[in-house]
Amino acid sequence: MTDPTNIDGAVAEQAAAPDIAALSRAELLRALNRPETGASLVDEIIIKVGTDIIEGRLKPGDDLNSVELSKLFRTSRTPVREALLTLQREGFVEIEAHRRPRVAGLSLSEVQDMYRVRAYLYEMVSHCVVAAASEEDLDRLEEVQARLQQAADCDDVDRYFWTNVEFRNTEAGLAQNTTLVRVLDSLGLRMLRLRHLSLSLPGRLATSVEDHDRLIRAYRDRDAKLAAAFSASLVMRGLRTIERSSWVGIGS
Amino acid sequence: MTDPTNIDGAVAEQAAAPDIAALSRAELLRALNRPETGASLVDEIIIKVGTDIIEGRLKPGDDLNSVELSKLFRTSRTPVREALLTLQREGFVEIEAHRRPRVAGLSLSEVQDMYRVRAYLYEMVSHCVVAAASEEDLDRLEEVQARLQQAADCDDVDRYFWTNVEFRNTEAGLAQNTTLVRVLDSLGLRMLRLRHLSLSLPGRLATSVEDHDRLIRAYRDRDAKLAAAFSASLVMRGLRTIERSSWVGIGS
DNA sequence: CGAGAATGACATGTCGACACTTTCCAGATT
């Protein structure tokens, strides 16, 4: 582990903590499978609209008028259209022909389905990680875990959230199966809204950190079955939280 | 107000043998999550280019010049661009900024990854089917299976191929988990090229029919474990075929 | 004679404009 936080809190935090905006931006682009050197115009729009949806500033059913968006971003409608199409493919936006695009809704049963599939897939990830990851790989995972702990200590939900995304993606990367990563990405994107909501509920961060700890220990012990079980239960706990919350699915 | 189109003539067409082109078209659009009533322009391009890639007329590395395509389809570049972006999202096309789009390649290890994930997911499908499908549902599955048998008897690879797609999709539908279906769709699209190749090899159709038979019997017996095993082995048999063939991955 | 720079052709990214579809509102009709 790294040194404890006996230094001045504010300074240590700023030094150890990369910019959230940059982090979220990078994770989003990676998940969208976008080349780093891409045309920034479309990417800007995707990121702005996408994070607005994920973090709840845009709600299901909200209109996404392409003319207005183009005014907002000082571009023509072409890049806006492309961005909306990409967001549609990821399930953030619904587009019907000749109708205004809207922020997509999610029914509760859809949400449950998504979590089940995700849990199932993460069991596979865990099996692969145990089979393929070196000790150094696990060190990398633990480093992310340390930052997770920090964020939890500060009760910084947004930071925790995006670092958590990083953790899960690192884990998936260790599985050495690009297809698995890609599938999880496309699924994960759809779920980002929910995961954000789930982590926003009080007391959730502490238990989440604990779960991650146990998961890493299982990896260290090379116990595939245990790791898979923890991994799946970590996902399903998110679902339980949402089910208990006041979440109501919003019409598809 | 109402219809003058009741000239219902010989609409009782070849119910036994639906048009392959229509079948492939429908399956593709469904997998792409496209509304039925969509703008046909973009869809036409997607279907033409997509099936050309799947059935091997377009090979990895081939250029997909948007100007030339727009001439070919007698449209402007805008719909072509949109179609190519969709195909990119599904892994058929690679687009780098300011470079000509190309038909995407597949390395052997990627192919193996894809089959492994697909096999794993179909185990989940089988579990869900056993849990959720009624006897009538299984009847529907068996009906598709009958058509599969027919196609195999005729040694009609293309028909068998697309009917097989229908079978797998029906099965996934019975799992009653829309997310699972969607994930499988996006993965399945990427694999269509390979599955087509795999089934093209001699002697493959007969064994495939046999496998499907056993799978259905397991469903009838409500034996989830057995069904999952058959389902996975059905997928992996496709991989084995490809590995044994002269397939060489073409540069990513 | 060969390597690097300039140049031109070509393809993509973006733009503003136009036609068509949908939506909404006001006036006419029953």
Place this chain on the structure above:
DNA sequence: AATCTGGAAAGTGTCGACATGTCATTCTCG
């Protein structure tokens, strides 16, 4: 008063054109 109808307003789908970036060839210079 409620409903139907007509048409304007708003928004999308498509287009042709321009600007920018990339590639290939040629030209220059060591």
